[in-house]
Amino acid sequence: MAPKVPTVKFNNGKEIPIFGLGTWKSKPGEVTQAVKDAIDIGYRHIDCAMVYGNEPEVGEAIKAKIGEGVVKREDLFVTSKLWNTYHRTDMVIPALKKTLSNLGLAYLDLYLIHWPLAFKDGDDLFPEKDGKIQFSDADYVDTWKEMEKAVKQGLTKSIGISNFNSEQVKRILEVAEIKPVTNQVECHPYLNQKKLIEFCKSKDITITAYSPLGSPDRPWAKPDDPQLMDDAKLKKVAEKYGKTPAQILLRYQVQRGNITIPKSVTKSRIKENFEIFDFELSAEDMKYIDTFDCNGRFCAMDRGINHKDYPFNIDF
Template identity: 70%
Template sequence: MFRVMASKVPTVKFNNGQTFPIFGLGTWKSKPGEVTQAVKDAIDIGYRHIDCAHVYGNEAEVGAALKAKLADGTVKREELYITSKLWNTFHRPDLVEPALKTTLKNLGLEYLDLYLIHWPFALKEDGELFPTNADGTTAYSDVDYVDTWKAMEAVQEKGLTRSIGVSNFNKKQIERVLQNCTIKPVTNQIEVHPYLNQKKLIEYLKSKDIVVTAYSPLGSPDRPWAKPEDPQLLDDAKIKKIAGKYNKTPAQVVLKYQVQRGCITIPKSVTKSRIQQNFEIWDFNLSPEDMALIDTFDCNGRICPYVDAYTHKDHPFVNDEY
C-alpha cells in the first residue's frame, strides 16, 4: 500500500504515478505570526507535506518558512509536497491560472505538488472571498465545476502543479468529473474523523483509484463556530480507553486510524510539542478489532457543513447521500 520514505512518513501512490506523503501539516486557522514557526518546526521534525489554501489567508507566512528551510539546507524542494486550493470565487475558467499564480507567488514556489478545487460550488467573482448579496445572503455564481476542472487540467499541463484533485465533492460530483475529464482527480480531500468516518464515500473513491485526504482528523476542536456543548472527539472515553491500551494519546490513536485506512492525514497545530506528538505514530498499529470498534463511533458528526451556501445547486452535503 505504501512505502516509508527517508523522513519515515509512508507514501501513497496517486493514479498518475506520483507518490505523496500520507501525513502532513494542516494550516487552516493557523494565524499569521504563528504559522511560519509551525511550518519550520514541522519540517525540522520530519513533515514533508504542507497543506495550504488561498482562503486561509496565511500562504505568504507559510512561504517564509519554506524559504527559510530551503535556504538552510534542511530540505530540498523536491523533498517537499505542497498542496493548495482554488477558492470558490475563482471557479470561472479564466480565473484559475491567475489564482494559482497568486498562490505560487505567496508561497515563493515555481510549482505546486497538488492543487485542489476547494469546494464544488462557485461564489460570485471579482470581489470579496465571501461575497454577499444586499440582504446578507451568500452571493453565488453559476459556473459549472466541470468547466473549472478543465481549467485545472490546463494548469497541470503547463507544469504549474504536478497533480490536481478536488475537495468536499460528493459521489455524484466525482462521477460527473470522471465522465468529463481527460485528467482524473488524484484525491478528494474530505472531512474524516471517527464521528464522520465517510466509509461509503471512501469505498467509492477507492473503487475509482482516487486517494482520500482526511481533513479535520482530530475533530477540529478550535473551529470558530464550535459550541461549548459540542462533543469533543479527543475527550471521548471510548477513544481514551483505546489510547491507554497502546500507551498513546487520543490524538495519536485517531490519526493512526486514518493512516491505517490509507487516507492522507493532515492534522493542524501551531504548538511544537503537539506537532511532534502528532508525528509519533509510526511505532504502533491499531489491531483490526480496534479499527472496527472506532468505525462504530460514526454519528454523522459533520463539523464543516458550510451552511451559508446550503441553497447552492452544487452544495455537496445537501443533494446526495454521500
C-alpha cells in the same frame, strides 16, 4: 532520527507522504514557526489554501528551510486550493499563479478545487448581500478543464478535488482527461466516510482526511458540541496503547490508507502528532473505532446550503 513517512501512490504514478501538516486557522503570525518546526521534525507535506490567508507566511518558512539546507524543494510536497470565488474559467490559472507567488514557489505538487460550489466571482472571498453569500453559476466541470491546463502548463504536478460527493466525482470523471488524484474531505470517527472512501477507491482516487481530530478549534463551535478528543470510548483505546487520543485518531486514518493532515501551531503537538509510526491498532480496535460514526459533520459549509452544488444533501 525522524521516521520516514510512508507514501501513497496517486493514479498518475506520483507519490504523496501519507501524513502532513494542515494550516487552516493557523494565524499568519504563528504559521511560519509552525511550518519551520514541522519541517525540522520530519514533515515533508504541507497543506495550504488561498482562503486560509496565510500562504505568504507558509512560503517564508519553506524558503527559510530550503535556505538552511534542511530540505530541497523536491523533498517537499505542497498542496493548495482554488477558492470558490475563482471558479470562472478565466480566473483559475491567475488564482493559481497568485498562490504560487504567495508561497514563493515555481510549482505546486497538488492543486485542489476547494469546494464544488462557486461564489460570486472576484477577490471578495465571502461576497455577501443582506447577510447571504452571493453565488456564481460557474460549473465545476468547466473549472476542472482549467485545472487540467494548469498541469499542462507545469504549474502543478497533480490536481484533485475537495468536499465533493460521489455524484460530483462522477460528473468530473465524465469529462476528465486528467483524473483527480484525491478527494480531500472531513474524516474522523464521528464521520468515517466509509461509503465515500469505497466509492473513490473504486475510481482510483485517494482520500485525504481533513479535521482528523474533529476540528476542536473551528470558529463556529458551540459550547455543547460533542468533543471527539474527549470521547470516553476513544480515551479507553488510547490508554490501552499508551498513546494520546489524538495519536489514536491519526493512526486510525493512516491505517485506513487515508492521507492525513492535522493542523497545529504548537511545537510539542506537531511533534506528538508525528509520533504515530511506532505502533499499530489491532483490526478489532479499528472496527471498534468505526462504530463511533454518527454522521457527525463539523465542517458543513452552512453558508452554501442553498447552492445548487451543495455537496452534503445526499448520503455520500
